[in-house]
Amino acid sequence: MRATLRWAHSDLRTHRGEALFLVLATAGIVASLLLATALFGYATNPWQRVFTQARGGHVWIHTGPTAAADKLASLDGVESVAGPYPTASAILTSRGARASVELRGTSERPAVGRPLLTSGHWLDPATPDGVVLESRLARALLAGPGDTVTVPGTARKLTVVGVADSAEPRYRPGGEPGLVWALPAAVPGPGGQVIGLRLTDPDDTDYAVQRAVTLLGAGAIGEVSTWKQARAEAQGDNRLLGQVLGLFGLGALVAAGLAVHGAIGTRIRGHLRDISVLKAIGFTPGQVVRVFLLQHIAYALLGAVAAAALTQTLGRRVPGRLGDAVGVWQGLPGHTVALFAVPVGAVLFIGATTGLAAWRAGRVPPVPVPRPAAPAGGRPPGLARRALGLRLPPALVLGWHKAFTRRLRSLATVARLALPLLLIVVALSAWTTIDRFHSRPEQTGLPTALTVHADAGLTDRETRTVLERDPQVAAAYPGVEVAALVPGQTATIALRGLGTRQDPYPYTLAEGRPARGRDEAVAGQGLLDLLDVRIGDWVRMTVGDQPQILHIVGRSIEPENAGRVISTSLDTLRENDPRLGPTLYELRLRPGADPDVVAARLTTAGNGHLDVQAVTNPADGLSALRGVVVGLIVVLALIGLIELLTAIGGTVRESERDLLALKAIGLSPRQITAITVTATGCTALAAVLTGTALGTPLAHWLIDAQSRSSGIGAGIAQGPSPTFLLLFATAAVLGATALATVPATRAARRRLADTLSAVG
Known part of the structure; x- marks a missing residue:
């Protein structure tokens, strides 16, 4: 036991940074999963409690x-x-x-x-x-x-x-x-x-x-x-926040497990001789496995306990919805079980991945096997030889060759590093989509900023005169919204008539075309799902005792009423039912206009006869998601940093056996350093390209799937701009190469005697 503890202590001193990042990453993962559990309980339980009581x-x-x-x-x-x-x-x-x-x-x-x-x-x-x-x-x-x-x-x-x-x-x-x-x-x-x-x-x-x-x-x-x-x-945005936290928490947990697996595998390859010596002096395979297993379980347990303690003691003090959710969750019956089960599950998962990697250490033979003096990759491939023939810098060519010599190992490293980068791209896409609701609401089903209701004290002509007189009102669309019984008479939907054929309402269409002709309409995703219809179908609904038969020609993005909305022009509704008249007005403001200022001015101009309300933006309820995204990116960056440190350590250790050969052919320490830095940069570049290429479509699919299930409908997803992605990729690659510079420089300046002992 004393020898085991000494080995663990020596390994901890050698890999302090990696151990710290693993503890912090585990704490972030467990905290996100606990907050997701709290949000799910907060979303469902308060309403259920009120409903029951x-x-x-x-x-x-x-x-x-x-x-x-x-x-x-x-x-x-x-x-x-x-x-x-x-x-x-x-x-x-x-x-x-x-x-x-x-x-x-x-x-x-x-x-x-x-x-x-x-x-x-x-x-x-x-x-x-x-x-x-x-x-x-x-x-x-x-x-x-x-x-x-x-x-x-x-x-x-x-x-x-x-x-x-x-x-x-x-x-x-x-x-x-x-x-x-x-x-x-x-x-x-x-x-x-x-x-x-x-x-x-x-x-x-x-x-x-x-x-x-x-x-x-x-x-x-x-x-x-x-x-x-x-x-x-009642569940509303809280359930969405819980789903986001849960999804990213589970994804980060998988990424952390893979990072730990890769770190242990790389460490075993770098310490084969030490492990053989341990076995030669009496360590059993089980003891060798336990050294790695207990060490990393201790790291994970420390992070999990810290996250649970912080969530329990400080969670309710978090400002906003997250703090409220934790406060309610702590009073629910299943709170204690979840507070124990989530950290234990995370630790067990990390322990399982650790055990799979540590099992390889138990299979190392007790007699050290001399490593080949020549690079395991053999002769450089034809492409590398041609690149050298073109007088490209040898450091760049050999660095690229080193990064991708062992294809399976290189692909595994790229995949492990690409996973947290992929999740970061998804998180950034969620942030960009929320920003799009605020910066370009007309593209997300919110072409107008104000809704005005007039009482009986003003006629339609008088109301439109007051509205159009305001200098910051670009257009006023008269309309009516009524409740209609769906076919089968099992529920009511919102039937809207907005704008006229001469001045049509600017619906945001995701599919199909605008409703221009008689009896044509556009519908939200929630209505299409409710009635099980598609674009091109005719639907019959009932408003009071008056039927309305409309032809759906497009799907609009509808953030309100869970998408259970069918919209046509006011002219169409009045042709089918002449009793219907405008009861509301949707106002599109000029660029730069302040909705609150315009609303106050219109309320005063209406002499108390106008009720002016700002159009509700669904992104207003997701403001807490911004902080969540930032926290998730930090956790994912820590996991990526663990994997990057592992890749750098493996590259540096593998370059030690090539050091004599590289110096023998005349490469300077600076060039040898450049080989390791280039290999790290190539690995990081491949991971960034993979993560971005897979993360962008995955983000669109996840966001559209969520919006489709909520009734808004697909078509609102917005990924980061190409410029931002380019800056993100550049920063990741430059950061990786900068991080590899110091250990690569130290390895390149090692004494020949140290190098001979490492090779032997």
């Missing part, structure tokens, strides 16, 4: 004010119902913030879909104008218990008496209205009603919606939302 409804159906919605309680499979409650649409303002809301009248706290109060108290008849706000809506309005919110254009004021969590789809600016619970008397002139159904079998949702539509009639149904849609919306 609130006894949330599996289906929420909005109907007309005269529909007999109470009949739905008698449907088979319906366990209990919430409502029906009268509803009315309104705009609320508070402290300069505005939000579209749904006022829901209820005299008692519901038993199904029960709002969970987070502050304040429930509605009280003693406060007839009191309301309870859904928590996300309350944050948007900067309102809490005791505050007053107003209804623009009227003298009406409402007092906030409570804030509550709900398992229904939450408020989204410019999209889903916020929920406001009020006494029935505080909901004047209700324009509809809503009823929630709690089912005995949650998977029976689609069938329950079909039966509800059959019972009430398609014309009575306004909108349908299900618990699955609410869960997906």
Whole structure:
């Protein structure tokens, strides 16, 4: 045991940098996997907790004010119902913030879909104008218990008496209205009603919606939302962040395992004589294997324990979503198991790869085998001889020859070094794609910057006059968005009519062509998947009791409503249903215009009749991903550095036996150094080219696959520019050659006696 510890200590002193990088890389890998676990728990558990405690409804159906919605309680499979409650649409303002809301009248706290109060108290008849706000809506309005919110254009004021969590789809600016619970008397002139159904079998949702539509009639149904849609919306970007962290964490773990495997293999080749001596003095093959195995498991264990401890103690202090996720995750039942299982799994994986490499050390014979004095690669190939005949510098030719002499070993080294570089290219592509949403939103399905809703106080002509008068408004596209029942009547989708044939809306198309003719439309990926249709198909949907039949001629990139959107011109919708008129206006601003400034100016110009909202950019919720990408790149760079140090060490050790021959033919120490540096540079260049060539299409495929599954649709992936990739490749190669210069110089200046002992 003492001899084993001495060997391990001597090896640690020789490879301190490599050991440090391995510990840091393992810590980064385990931390990323733990954060991914936390984000997955944070994405799913809070909503599930609210849904369970609130006894949330599996289906929420909005109907007309005269529909007999109470009949739905008698449907088979319906366990209990919430409502029906009268509803009315309104705009609320508070402290300069505005939000579209749904006022829901209820005299008692519901038993199904029960709002969970987070502050304040429930509605009280003693406060007839009191309301309870859904928590996300309350944050948007900067309102809490005791505050007053107003209804623009009227003298009406409402007092906030409570804030509550709900398992229904939450408020989204410019999209889903916020929920406001009020006494029935505080909901004047209700324009509809809503009823929630709690089912005995949650998977029976689609069938329950079909039966509800059959019972009430398609014309009575306004909108349908299900618990699955609410869960997906609640998970949102947190699940995506968890997937990114998990994917890169696993990829980095594989890269680290391969780097350790290569490092041990190279070290064994460089210490064959020492290992033989150990066996000659009594070391068994198992003891030799344990020397390498225990040493590297100790490194991995140190990094894993450090990552787990830091995540546990400091994780919740990380600003933003990651800190919130860790704080919630630490209170979940499976937290302790995950905190133990993830580091153990990472250490076991690194231990397995270490064992495979260390097994070779156990097979080294106890009698040293003299290494050949001549280079193992034999005579230089014809290409190298011709290059020398052209009077190219011998150092460059021999360095290239050294780098690729042993094809299998050289390919393995290039592959191990290319893997972390490949993952870095994928991470950079994710960063570039997010930047594209901000820098070029018109290419990612966001051609407009503001959405304007006008109340009954302004006509269409007056509204367009106010909008087009602003000097920074380049175009105003009138439109309407309604909920439509899909074929089969199992869900509702968003049907949009934007722009006119004379002034068409600039949709961002990924496939097909724009909708120019009558009854032509473009659809999002989510809608195509939901209806199982393709470009060229005709679809029939129902808006109230009015059918709409549209021909899909293109696929648009749709960041909203999970891509479940079909869009055509306002003219087409009005031809099919003359009752439809513009209810919103999408504004395209001039380059350099500040959306917040324009919104404030338009709100003032509208004298309280205009509700101006900035278009939600999906990349706003992914701001935490930037920090994640930076951290992942650092971890991957450490792994690449481990592999690079291994490759340099192997090249330097193999060049020692050629040192006498190179000096005998007249090469100076500087030229001998250049051979090793060139070999390292060629290996790094091959790895960079491989990683870039494979990483760029892989990044596009991964990003498009994720966007396709989220409903946005493929076509948003954006890789780094060729100039940036060229700079990245140049920096990697120059860094590798600089790193190889010092050990190569020391080896080239070794004394002949040392060289003879190394060769012998």
